[in-house]
Structures are given as structure tokens and as C-alpha cells.
Amino acid sequence: MSNATDHRWLMQYNIVNLVNQCRRLIRAEFDANLSLTDPELRHKLAHYAGRTRSQGMQRLYGEIRLALIELEGPDELITPEEALPVRFYRGQPVDIAEHRKKRPEQEGKSKSGKPLMYRGRVVAQ
Template identity: 65%
Template sequence: METEINHRWLMQYQIVNLVNQCRRLIRAEFDDRLSLTDPQLRQKLAHYAGITRSHGLQRLYGEIQLELIKLEGPDVLVHEESPPGEVARMYRGQPVDAANSRGETAPRQRGSRMYRGRPVS
């Protein structure tokens, strides 16, 4: 993001209205008071929208994102360095091994297996 604080997006009435509704829901659910002058407001809204159980807060944040796209244009996607044609696969937030994702199996290690905390042969 930019090093300077850009509050131009908060000059739009529709966006400020949606942000204030989000702030109320965040205050009710997480007991955190967000300030409109906070330089990290956009990041905090995204954080709380990602961890909330409230569908209302998720919907409002989606509407804010749509308004921001209208105002600033689409976001630029940043990708990690990966070989061309190969997509990094994720499972529950963890990267999946590329060899296993292609159906290859790793050699099985011999040793004791555990079942309910006890070794089984």
C-alpha cells in the first residue's frame, strides 16, 4: 500500500455510511472501537470482516469493496513467485506439497504407527 495516508475513499457519503454500520457491528461483536481517522482502518475492517460470524458485517464489507472498486478501480493482484503453469495449492490455509497434489505419493516411512496414543505394529 501507499506510505502516505489516503482518506479520499472516506469522502464518499455511501462508503462512510457503510463503514459506520461496520463500526457499529464490530463494536457490538468484538468490543473494539474503530476510528475513521485511523490510518489502518481499511486493514482493520478487512480483518474483522474475515473473522466475524455476522453475515451482516460480511455483506457490508462486500458492499464497501464494490464501492471502492467503482471509486479506485480493481485491485492489483500480487502473486508469489511460482513456476509458470503451476498454481500453489492451499488446504485450510496451509500450502499443499506439489508432488502430492499431482497424485504422486511419498515413500512410506517404516516405524511404529500410533493409534489412540499407543504404538501399533
């Protein structure tokens, strides 16, 4: 992408109408003002749509995404593994995918087989 920002998607009346509705909801919920001329508008809309508790905002953002797919074609696919940020605990990376793939019968067991204690109580055996 070049230095010039691509705002062709904002030339569609239906998309601008949806974006303005989203801007109003974002202003009400997060007290953040988004500008139509902001080069990062699409990313900010996605950010706030992901953080909102409002189903109306999520529905509006979904309609914007559908309109953009019709206008520009399908988005780049992001696999769930790529979408997950690398998390660190005490300076060591934590493998989130490994914890999500645990089988239910292994959830309560510790790796060493010893019972886990927390505040004087046995948590897992």
C-alpha cells in the same frame, strides 16, 4: 504511498454509511472501537471482516470493496500462495500447499508405508 494518508474514499457518503454500519457490528462482536481517522482503517476492516461469524458484516464489507473498486479501480491481485503465511513446526517451515495437493488415495498412507500409530491405535496404513 506517501506519509499523508489517503482518505478520499471516506469522502463518499455511501461508503461512509457502510463503514459506520461495519464499525457498529465490530463494536458489538469484538468490543473494538475503530476510528474514521485511523490510517489503518481499511486494513482493520478487512481483518475483522475475515474473523467475523456475522454474514451481515461480511456482506457489508463486500459492498465496501465493490464501492472502492468502482471508485479507485481494481485491487492488486493476491495469489492464494502469497496469501498463505509461512507456518513452522519445531523450527522447520511446513509446506502447506503440498498437503493441500494430496490425492485422496494418499491421505491415509504414511510416507514410509508403515502404519501410523496414535495412542495405541492404527491411524493410517
